[in-house]
Amino acid sequence: MQSKQILLPDVQRHEAFLRSAQFAPELARIPFKWRNRVITAALAKMAWSSWYKVYESVATSFVREFAEQYVPAGVDLSQSDADIVATAERAAAGVTKMLWMAVSDTHALQIMEDECASYGIELPEFDEAADTIARLVDARWWRRQLRKRVGRAFEAGNIRLGYVNYHGEPYASTEAVLARLAQNRRNAAALAATLVQNENGQQFSIAELAEKTTANKAIRRGELMLRINGFEQIARECGDQGIFITWTCPSRFHAMQHSGKANDKFDGSTPREANAYLGKMTALCRSALARRGIGLYGFRIAEPHHDGCPHWHLLLFVRPTARYKTPHLQDVASRAIRIMKRYAWRVDRGEPGAFQRRLDVKRIDWSKGSAAGYIAKYVAKNIDGVAEHKTKEGYVVTADTEGDVELTPSARVEAWASRWGIRQFQQWGGAPVTVWRELRRIEENMLNEAPAAMLLAWDAVQKIDGEKRACWAKYLRAQGGALVPRKELVITLAKDEKTVIGRYGETQRITPYGVRCSDLIGVVFKSVRHTWTPVQATGGRGVAVGVAVPRTRVNNCTQTVQVTPETLQALAVPDLPDWAKTEIINAWAAVDACPYPRLIVPDTPPQEGNGT
Structure with a gap:
């Protein structure tokens, strides 16, 4: 009896290939959370082809391009914070070891640049090579850079794959919010556990001192509203015109539509790039207003759309100055709005809806209430969540839970701003x-x-x-x-x-x-300023803190080894002629970054020039 050949539908054959062991190496770099959506996106690319030699190459090319754009080289986006700490230790140790082989400043800089590139990090630029060395041999510097690099890359992938939106994880991914909350807890514990004393003998924890500053969210919100009300009072006294503006980005910066569907026009731009676009356009706009003699002052607030793309709210007051170039136009606000629209529509002005959505303007009518009321809710909801997170479409972002952790909308906004390094509040004009x-x-x-x-x-x-x-x-x-x-x-x-x-x-x-x-x-x-000195916590004044289990089995403490002078000579700075002892060699003494255990030589001090 002749056997029959069963042909599966194309989509099933495509999916079987993507989930096969043959294709597994291509997905190895992709975080587990992303894999199903990456496979779905690859299936869409493969849909037109039924010939395996074509659709296999299409899938492979797509996944490789996606990984190259969203998965930094040298790091694993799925790693925990403890893994990032361990990676930072290895990177610092690797740089330290490699720099011992440097024979010139140029060679050392090339070593450091290559090491940074292997982790997708830019080499910091300083006038002195010693400043660069001091950072690259420090695990704490690497820890900060890796946290930023991994966090932003993972968040960019979450946005690209549609996880960040009203119907999923609004403003910021759950991972970003949990990481920010964990960071806040670590910082709070460190501040509470650190005691300082001033010249008068008064002792406080740093947490107590921080509560008296704008680090306290209630104080920060109160100070912002005080300044906004002050601007309004000046505007009323001087007869200045007030406008409230919402400035949004072109469609290419938005990953998702309000309906929850992916935006086909999205070009992969990150919220940080979108915020830079808004900063550039408003800077050009302010320069144009200044050239025409239109004075401007007020506040701007950056907050995220549901998909993480920023938009700016501007409460501005305008008046003609002595250099006002169009005195025949008495309505200064209308003139300012026309100039703002020109720059808001400057990029991608031909896209549908640009003239209606790009710049939303409301003229402030003093007879109907306070100008500060236009912006008060944005201040409140983005600092400590006092106001409700409700959009013009009527969607309300509510608190969510992840395990036993509550993820409030204001916590999501804070995580978004922290992840992308976006300044939320900025004063324009004034003292x-x-x-x-x-x-x-x-x-x-x-x-x-x-x-x-x-x-x-x-x-x-x-x-x-x-x-x-x-x-x-x-x-x-x-x-x-x-x-x-x-x-x-x-x-x-x-x-x-x-x-x-x-x-x-x-x-x-x-x-x-x-x-x-x-x-x-x-x-x-x-002014009155105190000199604060760290003090050892005592039983009565100290703050009880828990001691965590070590996250690795590596002992990072400086090790002490007893050696003979002969061994010391072998482990010291290489014996180079004077002409070769450049700034790179002298820098080691400044940062004291010997890659080997710190050495103690009994009785005999080290010889001059050994560099230990």
């Missing part, structure tokens, strides 16, 4: 907030014979609970107004440049120590 904060450090007894502007500014920043509120508008008046150029500020920071010894050698640090007033040249109103 700097750093001077405002420095004024709060100045005691009243330092204001003897102070000019009127200094007294006005100092009084504006003072707050007495239940009696007096700080006033940003009053501070702006003392500084010269909301549109005062930086070079014409009445009150500026007094700064001191110091050389400090840090982890990577000597650095120049600029530290404020008071303020200067242009009405009183040569006088500094010094």
Whole structure:
């Protein structure tokens, strides 16, 4: 009896090939979470072909291209944070070992550049080779770079494959949120466990001190709203026109549609690239407004769409300046809006819906309420989740759980901003907030014979609970107004440049120590600053912290080995002629980064020039 040949449908044969052991090596680099969706995407590419020699090459090319774009070389996107720490240790040790073979600065830089490239990391650029060496032989530097590289690559893949959206994981992937929450817990434990003491003998944990600053989300939200209200007060007094703008990116930056379907126009751009696009367009727009003599001040807030693509909310106040070039146009806001639309529509202006969606503008009617009300909910919901995360389509982002961890919408926004390095809140125009904060450090007894502007500014920043509120508008008046150029500020920071010894050698640090007033040249109103010194926690004052089980079996502590002077000579810096002892050799002494165990030689000190 003759056997029959059974032909499976094309899609089944394609899927069988993709899930076969033959194709497994191509999927090895792809994180397990992504594999089903990568296979689905590959099936779509293979659908037109039924001949195995064609569809096999199509699938292989697609997966390789996807891995090349979203899976960095040298790292595993599925690894845990403990694995990243171990990888960082290996990378630092590898660089240290390789640098012993460097015979010149150029050779050393090539070694470091190759090692960075093997992990998909850019080599940091500094004027001195020693500064670069100090970082690349430090596992902590590698840890930070690898966390950033792995985290952003994994998040970009999640966005590309459609995991990040309203119907799945809004704003940021669950992995990104959990990583951010874990980082916050580590930081909080470290701050609570570290005690510092000032020159007066007062002891606090760093966590207690941080609660008094804008690191406290409630304080941060309150200060932002205070500044926004101050801008509004100035605008009302001066008769400035207010506008509220939502500026979005072109379609190519959006991975998903609101319906949850993939956007065919998406070009793989990351949220960081989209935010850079918005920054570039608004910078061009602000320059154009300045050239036409239109003054502008206010706030901008960056927040994510459901698919992680950022958009900006702008609360702006405009007025004509002395250089206003179109005095016949009395409606300055309309003129400013026209210029903004020109730049918002500049890129991909031909795509459908660009004129309707790219720039949404609302004119602020003072008779209907406060301008701050337009932006208050965006401040609240993106800092500590006080306001509801509701979109104009009516979709509400609610809290989710992963195991016993609650993933709130504000936690997702924070993880999104942290993952992509996006600054959420930025002041446009006005006097700097750093001077405002420095004024709060100045005691009243330092204001003897102070000019009127200094007294006005100092009084504006003072707050007495239940009696007096700080006033940003009053501070702006003392500084010269909301549109005062930086070079014409009445009150500026007094700064001191110091050389400090840090982890990577000597650095120049600029530290404020008071303020200067242009009405009183040569006088500094010094602020109160304490000198804090770490102290050993005691039983009564210390903070109890848990000790985690070691994540690896590697002992990272400096090891001590007893050796003879002869052995020391063998492990020391290679015996090079003087002409070959370049900056690269001298850098080892500065960073003390010997790749071998630190050596203790009994009785006999090391010979000069051994470099240990």
